[in-house]
Amino acid sequence: MSSSDGHARAHHPHLADHFESIEKQDHAARLGMWLFLGTEVLLFAGLFLGYTVYRHFYHETFHHCSRALNITLGTTNTIVLITSSLTVALALWAVRAGKKNLAIGLLVFTILCAFGFLGIKYLEYAHKFEVGELPGKWFRAEELMQYPAANMYFTIYFLTTGLHAFHVIVGMSVLIWVLKGILKGRYTPDYYVPVELGALYWHLVDLVWIFLFPLLYLI
Amino acid sequence: MSQSSPVASQPSENKPVYPAVNYLNADRGIRSWLLTLDHKRIALMYFASVLFFFLVGGIFAMAIRLELLTPGPTIMGANTYNRMFTLHGVVMIFLFMIPAIPGVFGNFLLPLMLGAKDVAFPKLNLLSLYLYWTGATLAVAGMVMGGTDTGWTLYAPYSTTTPMTVFPVVLGIFVLGFSSILTGLNFIVTTHTLRAPGMTWMRMQLFVWAIYATSIIQVLATPVIGLTVMLVGIEKIGGFGLFDATKGGDPVLFQHFFWFYSHPAVYIMVLPSMGVISDAIAAVARKNVFGYKMIAYSSLGIAFVGFFAWGHHMFVSGQSPFDNGAFAVISMFVGVFTAIKVFNWVGTLYRGAIAVNALFVYICGFLFFIVFGGMTGIAVATVSLDVHWHDTYFVVAHFHFIMVGAVIMGFLIAIHYWFPKMFGKKYHEGWAMVSASFIVLGFITTFIPQFLAGNAGMPRRYYMYPERFQALNVASTAGSSLLAFGFIIIAIYLIYALMRGEIAGDNPWHSRGIEWMTTSPPDKHNFTKPIVITQDPHTYQEPGEEVEHVVI
Numbered sequence: 001m002s003s004s005d006g007h008a009r010a011h012h013p014h015l016a017d018h019f020e021s022i023e024k025q026d027h028a029a030r031l032g033m034w035l036f037l038g039t040e041v042l043l044f045a046g047l048f049l050g051y052t053v054y055r056h057f058y059h060e061t062f063h064h065c066s067r068a069l070n071i072t073l074g075t076t077n078t079i080v081l082i083t084s085s086l087t088v089a090l091a092l093w094a095v096r097a098g099k100k101n102l103a104i105g106l107l108v109f110t111i112l113c114a115f116g117f118l119g120i121k122y123l124e125y126a127h128k129f130e131v132g133e134l135p136g137k138w139f140r141a142e143e144l145m146q147y148p149a150a151n152m153y154f155t156i157y158f159l160t161t162g163l164h165a166f167h168v169i170v171g172m173s174v175l176i177w178v179l180k181g182i183l184k185g186r187y188t189p190d191y192y193v194p195v196e197l198g199a200l201y202w203h204l205v206d207l208v209w210i211f212l213f214p215l216l217y218l219i
Numbered sequence: 220m221s222q223s224s225p226v227a228s229q230p231s232e233n234k235p236v237y238p239a240v241n242y243l244n245a246d247r248g249i250r251s252w253l254l255t256l257d258h259k260r261i262a263l264m265y266f267a268s269v270l271f272f273f274l275v276g277g278i279f280a281m282a283i284r285l286e287l288l289t290p291g292p293t294i295m296g297a298n299t300y301n302r303m304f305t306l307h308g309v310v311m312i313f314l315f316m317i318p319a320i321p322g323v324f325g326n327f328l329l330p331l332m333l334g335a336k337d338v339a340f341p342k343l344n345l346l347s348l349y350l351y352w353t354g355a356t357l358a359v360a361g362m363v364m365g366g367t368d369t370g371w372t373l374y375a376p377y378s379t380t381t382p383m384t385v386f387p388v389v390l391g392i393f394v395l396g397f398s399s400i401l402t403g404l405n406f407i408v409t410t411h412t413l414r415a416p417g418m419t420w421m422r423m424q425l426f427v428w429a430i431y432a433t434s435i436i437q438v439l440a441t442p443v444i445g446l447t448v449m450l451v452g453i454e455k456i457g458g459f460g461l462f463d464a465t466k467g468g469d470p471v472l473f474q475h476f477f478w479f480y481s482h483p484a485v486y487i488m489v490l491p492s493m494g495v496i497s498d499a500i501a502a503v504a505r506k507n508v509f510g511y512k513m514i515a516y517s518s519l520g521i522a523f524v525g526f527f528a529w530g531h532h533m534f535v536s537g538q539s540p541f542d543n544g545a546f547a548v549i550s551m552f553v554g555v556f557t558a559i560k561v562f563n564w565v566g567t568l569y570r571g572a573i574a575v576n577a578l579f580v581y582i583c584g585f586l587f588f589i590v591f592g593g594m595t596g597i598a599v600a601t602v603s604l605d606v607h608w609h610d611t612y613f614v615v616a617h618f619h620f621i622m623v624g625a626v627i628m629g630f631l632i633a634i635h636y637w638f639p640k641m642f643g644k645k646y647h648e649g650w651a652m653v654s655a656s657f658i659v660l661g662f663i664t665t666f667i668p669q670f671l672a673g674n675a676g677m678p679r680r681y682y683m684y685p686e687r688f689q690a691l692n693v694a695s696t697a698g699s700s701l702l703a704f705g706f707i708i709i710a711i712y713l714i715y716a717l718m719r720g721e722i723a724g725d726n727p728w729h730s731r732g733i734e735w736m737t738t739s740p741p742d743k744h745n746f747t748k749p750i751v752i753t754q755d756p757h758t759y760q761e762p763g764e765e766v767e768h769v770v771i
Contacts (some may be wrong), residue, residue, distance in 0.1 A: 018336035018413065028339045028412040035404045039442040046476055047448035050461065053472055136460030149467025155459045159450075 014191050026193045033197045040167070044208055047160050051215060054156060058149045065144055065153035066219045068140060077120045078209065084093050084113030085206040087092040088175070088199045095192045101180065103195075107179045110202070114172040116162040121165055128154070135159070149218055157216055163209050173197045235724025238738040245743040256341035257743060261348050262327035263641070265318060266349075272355065279307035281703060284696040286667075290684050292311075297682040301368035304680060308363060308371030309388065311393050314355050317484065320491035321402055321437070322351070324633045325430045325643060330407055331734035332424045334415025334750045339408040343734030347401035361387025362412070369642040370680060372481070375462035375473040379454040386455055389448035396445040403437030406430055417752035419463040424513050424732055424756045427734075429494020432518035436483045436490075436525065444480035447473070471536050479527035486553075489621055490518055492629025493560055494677055496585055499566050499636045501757040502730040503578050504571025507665065508757045510563035520556040528553060534605045543602045550600035557593050561586065571738050577651035581632045584659035586626025592617060595670070613673025616666045624662060631658070631709070639727045643740045644720030650712040657705030664698025731758055 012022040019025040033086045079178035088110045094103035132140035135158050178198040181187050187195050221415075242259045242617075252260055282303050286293045295303065326344065330337055338344050367386025369377055378385050410431050413421070423431075453459055460466030462473045501508045508514060530538060530546030538546075564586065573579060595617040599605045608614055614726065639645055668691040677688045684692070726735040733756075737746050 018339075018341070024412050028408050032340060032343075032404055032408045033409055034437055035407060039400055039438055040406075041440060043440040044448050046450075046479075049475075050472065053469060054467070057465065057469070092651050135457070136463070136466055137458040151460055152467045155461055155466075155468075159453070159459070159461070 002140045012190070020125075029193050029197060033200055037200065040204055040208075044160075044163065047156070047163065048211070048215075050154050051160065054149070054152050055219075058147070058152060060148040061150050062136050062153050062154070063219055065133075065157075066145050066217065067219050068144065069157075071217050073120050073124050074213055077117050078213045080113050080116050080120070081206050081209050084110045085112070085203055088202045092192065092195050092199045095182065095187050096189050097193050098189045100185070103182055104179065107175060107182065111172060111175050111179065114168055114175070117168055118165065118172075121161065121168075128158075159167070160212055160216070164205070164212060167205050167208065171198075174201055227555060231308070235722045236725070237722045238740065238742070240742070241643070241738060241740040242743045243642075243740055254345075254428075256345060258326050258338050258341065258344060259641075259741065259745075261344055262323050264348055265322035265326060265351070266641075268351065268355070269319045269323060272310050273319075275359075276307055276310035276315055277703065277706065279303050279310065281699060283307060284699040286682075287684070287692045288696050290686050290689055292683070298366070298368065300682045301370075301680075302362070302366055305367050305370050306359075308361050309358055309367075309392075310482070311622075312371055312488075313358065313392055316488040316622060317395075317399055318351060319488075319626075319630050320495065320633060321406070321430060321433055321487075322348075323490065324426075324495065324637060325402070325406060325433075328637065328734050329409060329427060329430055330413065330652070331737065331745055332427050332732065333410065333413055334418055334733060334746065334752060335409065335413035336746075337413075338405050339412055340405050344405055347398040347405070350394055350398035350401070354391045354396075354398060356391070357394060358388050358391025360679070360727075361385075361391055373448070373451055375451060375454065375470050376464070378451055379462060386452050389452040389455075392448045393445050393452075396441045399437050400441045403434035403441070406434040407438065410434075412457075415750050415752055420756070421512070421515075422752055422756055423515075424734075425497035425508060425511065425518075426491075426494040428515040429490045429497065429518050432522040433487055433490045433494075435519075436487050436522050440480045440483040440487075443476060445483075447480065448478040450476070459703050471533065471538075474533050474536055478532045479526075480530065482529040483522075483525045485618075485621065486521050488626045489629075490521060492585075492626045492633075493518065493589075495629040495633040495636070496564060496582060497560075498732060498757075499578055499632050500567050500582055501759060502636065502728045502732070503576070503582060504568050504573050505729075506567055506761050507759050508563070509566030509569070509726070510559075511756065513559050514563050517556040517559040520559075521553055524549060524552045524556065524595070528600075531600050531605070534602050534711050535609050540602075547600050547602050551597055554593055554600075556598045557589065561590060561593075561680050576648055577635055577655045578632055580652060580655035580659060581628050581635070584655070584662070585625055585628035585632070588620050588628060588662070592620030592624050595620065608673060610674050610678055611673035612669045612677045612679055616669035616673060616677045619669070620664050624739035631655075634709075634713070636728070638716070639723035639735060640721075640739045640741075642717055643723055643738075644716050645723045645727060646716040646720060647712045650708060654705045654708035654712070656710065657701055661698050661701030661703075661705055665695050666698070666701055668692070668694040668698070727745070731756075 015022050015025060019028070087106045091103045091106035091110065094100075094106060128134060132138070132142075133154050134140070134151075135155035136151050139140065139154060141150070144150040175198055178187075178195050181194060242257055246255075252264065255261065282295065283300070286295055286300055286303070289583065326338070329335075361384060366385055367385055368383050369381060369382075369385060373385070373389070393697050398634055410423075410427065411748045450459075450461055453463055454463070462468045462470050464470060468587055497508060497514050528546060528550040531550045534543050534547075564582075568582075595613075599608055599614060599617055635646065635651060672688050672691040672695075675691075677684055677691075725737070725739045727739075730734070731754075733750075733752065736750065
């Protein structure tokens with residue numbers, strides 16, 4: 001591509017009319033995505049603040065309720081998610097290197113990891129519903145009743161992991177959409193920004209979990 | 220060029236022309252509007268929408284004022300009254316003031332002022348308009364049919380336990396938040412990536428700086444109100460107990476969440492207005508803006524400090540004395556940055572060739588309101604004083620001085636200053652002066668008595684009040700009728716101007732703003748040829764177009 005040609009507009013097929021060059025346009029797209037990720041961080045920040053406040057109020061309760069979570073499943077999920085973050089980064093590299101089949105394989109693996117994460121989360125949730133370790137007025141777990149405001153731990157647990165699970169679903173859908181684009185051959189070493197943005201979003205989903213896991217499971 | 224009517228007069232030799240092809244008539248049909256990606260058309264659709272909601276919110280305001288005409292029941296029952304002030308607050312804040320200047324004038328002018336063809340993400344821009352319509356419909360329908368009576372503040376635990384429906388309103392606010400975030404994000408990226416060649420940061424007009432600072436707040440604060448209203452919704456439907464003290468929850472936590480957004484939101488409303496003033500005052504005084512950099516940086520300063528001031532809403536909510544003191548001091552810094560702007564605006568007027576027109580009347584009104592509103596802001600930020608004034612009409616009057624006084628003056632200046640830009644027509648200057656006087660005087664008559672009533676102890680949001688406050692309330696209601704009258708006059712002469720107004724020409728104010736360097740109304744692609752910026756902004760003292768009367 002002769003995109004450094006300053007005089008005549010380099011005619012990149014994806015260059016919108018109001019941008020001077022594809023580099024500027026890509027820069028705009030990345031900046032926009034980073035800002036959007038910033039809003040996501042602030043969305044979760046509110047819940048983390050709620051966590052901090054109630055853990056401060058009910059320190060002992062949080063410690064004991066945390067034992068009710070399944071650390072094995074939690075750890076497995078952490079590994080699944082971190083692995084998927086690696087493979088999505090590799091998929092981006094593969095697209096940039098023009099290795100289409102490798103990119104498809106890595107992205108499919110990432111999406112399967114997302115499904116795996118949700119599956120394991122479902123097992124955990126199902127158990128919680130069974131024993132009544134639930135938020136607010138639904139809380140009925142007898143053995144934790146002795147701790148004050150034990151329901152609050154599960155309120156926080158379900159709010160944070162629930163919002164995170166929702167983001168996993170969104171991120172997964174984005175990755176499926178990106179995968180479709182790769183299958184259609186839309187993304188090339190010259191034009192890979194949507195793949196990059198999808199991967200960035202997936203990293204955020206991963207990052208949130210990296211904070212949630214120790215705060216909920218390992219206290 | 221010796222006639223006395225100063226700035227709005229035309230260059231005598233050439234008759235102003237209306238561009239045959241412009242963004243208004245380049246494409247035709249309803250689809251070309253609803254599916255447009257042109258930032259100017261999106262701005263006009265915002266314009267129509269926010270004006271509609273301003274009318275709706277204004278009608279609710281008048282209903283409240285009429286109810287408070289007498290100490291007892293006047294025209295409505297107590298429940299209706301509660302619903303009225305909720306409707307008034309939600310509509311005016313979320314549907315009018317937050318999108319008003321960024322949505323209309325930000326959209327229309329930001330790309331023009333940067334010398335760009337459009338905003339960075341035109342589709343996202345259209346999406347944010349549709350999200351605005353969706354959120355507005357949800358919120359208003361929810362309040363009208365569900366009878367929300369919580370006030371716009373939605374304080375828990377009342378909002379989570381009231382028998383009235385709250386969910387559609389919080390869902391509406393959530394969607395509106397998305398709209399606001401996308402607009403802010405778009406503007407930030409536009410400012411970073413679409414500046415024309417030669418447009419350095421220090422050459423951006425002050426309106427751009429203000430919109431940029433506003434966008435930062437929109438992007439960083441709005442997610443938190445999204446989360447907050449989501450939690451209220453979950454709480455109301457699911458009973459998660461997050462703000463319910465009987466389940467170990469903390470209602471004050473709600474207030475922290477709420478004000479973390481809603482205090483900076485005040486600056487989402489007022490910063491764009493300050494930007495409008497900065498641009499218009501230079502054109503009215505025909506003088507370079509005094510202290511350009513200070514005005515630009517103080518916008519960023521307000522945006523920054525505004526994030527750490529929210530606790531001043533909770534002086535009587537059981538915050539620790541240390542926190543109260545800290546939040547008080549931080550809040551006062553907002554006053555410092557605002558004062559920097561005010562001094563610079565006054566410095567701009569000083570020895571300028573001031574055109575005495577409607578814009579100038581509004582600017583004077585604005586300066587008075589921002590100083591008075593700002594000074595009472597320092598007063599209510601003082602903990603010991605606020606304990607007395609908290610939740611009284613004193614606070615109502617204070618924030619109306621900022622939100623109506625400053626913001627709506629800015630909005631009106633923007634409408635008048637850029638009306639020729641947007642539509643290529645001129646409005647009637649005489650009627651504009653008349654209505655401006657009505658509005659400034661009406662505003663003073665409406666809200667000064669509220670300061671007095673509040674100081675004497677009249678609480679806000681009460682349906683009935685003791686006999687002794689009646690005189691002040693009658694004065695306030697009388698003032699609000701003056702205000703309403705002023706707005707009706709504006710509506711009439713602007714509609715008249717739209718239909719049969721004189722053709723304005725490209726630059727009727729002889730302004731040096733970059734948005735005036737194209738035709739009025741602009742071409743679909745803004746500038747017909749690529750532009751290069753070679754001058755600092757607001758350069759009124761450069762040689763060039765003659766100034767009508769002499770600077771002493």
